[in-house]
Amino acid sequence: MTSRSRCGRPAVLALVAAASTVALGTAACGGSTGSAGGTTSSRSSSSSLGLSGSITVFAAASLKRTFTRIGADFEKAHPGTTVTFSFAGSSDLVAQIQQGAPADVFASADTENMDKATAESLTAATPVVFASNTLEIAVPPGNPAKVASLADLGRPGVKVVLCAPAVPCGAAAAKVEQAAGVDIKPVSEEQSVTDVLGKVSAGEADAGLVYVTDVKGAGDSVQGITFPQSSAVVNSYPVASLKSSRNKAVADAFVAAVTSSAGQQVLAAAGFAEAP
Amino acid sequence: MSRTHRPRLGVPGWVFVPAVLGAAFVVLPLLAMLTRVDWTQFPQLVTSDSSRAALLLSLRTSAASTVLCVAFGVPMAVVLARTQFRGQSVLRSLVLLPLVLPPVVGGIALLYTFGRRGLLGHTLEVLGLQVAFSTAAVVLAQTFVALPFLVVSLEGALRTGGQRYEEVAATLGARPTTVFLRVTLPLVLPGLASGAVLAFARALGEFGATITFAGSLQGVTRTLPLEIYLQRETDPQAAVALSLVLVVVATVVITVTRRSRSAL
Numbered sequence: 001m002t003s004r005s006r007c008g009r010p011a012v013l014a015l016v017a018a019a020s021t022v023a024l025g026t027a028a029c030g031g032s033t034g035s036a037g038g039t040t041s042s043r044s045s046s047s048s049l050g051l052s053g054s055i056t057v058f059a060a061a062s063l064k065r066t067f068t069r070i071g072a073d074f075e076k077a078h079p080g081t082t083v084t085f086s087f088a089g090s091s092d093l094v095a096q097i098q099q100g101a102p103a104d105v106f107a108s109a110d111t112e113n114m115d116k117a118t119a120e121s122l123t124a125a126t127p128v129v130f131a132s133n134t135l136e137i138a139v140p141p142g143n144p145a146k147v148a149s150l151a152d153l154g155r156p157g158v159k160v161v162l163c164a165p166a167v168p169c170g171a172a173a174a175k176v177e178q179a180a181g182v183d184i185k186p187v188s189e190e191q192s193v194t195d196v197l198g199k200v201s202a203g204e205a206d207a208g209l210v211y212v213t214d215v216k217g218a219g220d221s222v223q224g225i226t227f228p229q230s231s232a233v234v235n236s237y238p239v240a241s242l243k244s245s246r247n248k249a250v251a252d253a254f255v256a257a258v259t260s261s262a263g264q265q266v267l268a269a270a271g272f273a274e275a276p
Numbered sequence: 277m278s279r280t281h282r283p284r285l286g287v288p289g290w291v292f293v294p295a296v297l298g299a300a301f302v303v304l305p306l307l308a309m310l311t312r313v314d315w316t317q318f319p320q321l322v323t324s325d326s327s328r329a330a331l332l333l334s335l336r337t338s339a340a341s342t343v344l345c346v347a348f349g350v351p352m353a354v355v356l357a358r359t360q361f362r363g364q365s366v367l368r369s370l371v372l373l374p375l376v377l378p379p380v381v382g383g384i385a386l387l388y389t390f391g392r393r394g395l396l397g398h399t400l401e402v403l404g405l406q407v408a409f410s411t412a413a414v415v416l417a418q419t420f421v422a423l424p425f426l427v428v429s430l431e432g433a434l435r436t437g438g439q440r441y442e443e444v445a446a447t448l449g450a451r452p453t454t455v456f457l458r459v460t461l462p463l464v465l466p467g468l469a470s471g472a473v474l475a476f477a478r479a480l481g482e483f484g485a486t487i488t489f490a491g492s493l494q495g496v497t498r499t500l501p502l503e504i505y506l507q508r509e510t511d512p513q514a515a516v517a518l519s520l521v522l523v524v525v526a527t528v529v530i531t532v533t534r535r536s537r538s539a540l
Contacts, residue, residue: 164492166509166510167509187408187491187493189491191506195487199491203393204409
């Protein structure tokens with residue numbers, strides 16, 4: 001079922017309008033119907049050749065730091081443009097895009113979620129992989145359980161927190177376990193990398209599997225331990241402009257900025273590896 | 277309209293417009309969810325291993341935290357309603373804080389209290405109690421957010437009930453404990469019942485504090501709301517089906533207690 005059929009239901013629309021929650025109505029339906037006013041008012045026209053106007057970038061939560069930086073640089077390089085971000089889990093974001101959320105660019109933390117977008121022809125161009133990331137062991141400062149290798153995570157008595165297999169970081173952890181022949185019995189299967197990192201930095205867990213960039217971004221609150229088997233799972237980050245974009249020129253320019261050498265430098269500084 | 281002075285009681289007609297809109301605002305999302313349920317797959321979706329484990333865990337932990345809420349909440353409500361001391365209003369505000377606090381904040385606070393490196397964590401560990409990632413952590417999180425509901429409704433019942441009968445019992449020579457057990461408690465039983473139901477319902481829906489403090493593992497800490505949130509990642513249909521189960525459980529609990537309350 002598409003969002004259009006849901007939003008098109010007259011009873012729903014009438015009630016929403018009657019409740020005078022016009023803003024809600026456009027947020028839910030603006031992207032797919034195009035007739036709903038409001039969403040266009042904040043955007044200036046993009047018909048001129050010079051870049052201007054605003055775009056909304058839906059990006060994986062792990063890109064928060066780097067994309068905020070790239071966005072600020074982009075706005076500086078192209079005065080008159082505004083880049084707004086919505087950072088969340090890739091699967092949440094793709095679900096919102098499927099429901100007609102007004103996004104111009106989508107950057108996913110894995111190819112699976114980008115595939116969902118391309119499968120429904122929501123992307124305007126073929127997605128470009130712009131970075132990759134691998135797993136690393138995160139331990140609390142001081143490493144109380146003396147973890148030194150992936151095999152240590154299988155040791156009884158070591159409290160390990162992983163992502164749930166249903167979320168990308170958990171799927172990656174499962175693949176690494178398999179490749180290394182280690183059987184980890186986690187005390188908790190968390191919803192996201194942030195939750196894993198939180199349990200480790202609070203000292204609740206002895207170790208967790210997160211991405212290299214997460215360890216780097218967490219600063220002193222956790223310690224990272226690399227392990228050779230991490231190369232078994234390399235996570236690719238694809239980006240693409242979206243068909244629903246009302247400012248294609250700026251959306252495409254932003255994608256180009258991410259893949260440019262300046263953008264790649266920002267990503268590398270945060271610990272991202274180059275696209276494989 | 278004749279100018280007689282017979283008062284016409286009733287609600288003004290215009291009140292119905294916002295009232296109906298408000299009701300629609302609450303009911304419509306539930307109906308919208310119903311339209312998304314895949315009825316052919318519904319039985320399989322809600323009886324899968326993970327779903328059953330989550331539902332059972334939710335019912336068990338919510339029942340346990342309701343018992344804790346009654347055990348601690350009744351004395352708290354009595355102290356707040358029947359005594360006066362300096363700083364009482366401040367204490368009341370603090371005790372009721374979880375009502376308005378985002379549950380995630382509650383989870384973080386619990387983590388720094390009962391966690392391994394928390395305020396009491398070390399003491400608990402010496403005593404051989406490991407709260408982290410255990411079902412007990414879920415019960416703690418639920419009790420933390422549900423307790424104020426019981427205290428608020430019971431304190432209200434105690435205040436409106438007044439102290440007339442308690443005074444009579446006392447003048448007849450009944451000791452405070454006898455008055456409390458034989459007069460006070462029976463009089464506020466309906467208030468206590470509705471408070472306990474509210475607490476149970478709140479515990480059943482607890483999400484933020486649990487995921488922050490207790491973690492998420494099937495059969496141990498992954499309650500129904502956590503399972504729904506996780507299923508949404510991969511199987512939105514299962515998430516919708518489980519949401520409906522939670523709605524049904526909550527509705528049953530509320531209806532049953534409404535019935536038994538009016539019977540009281």
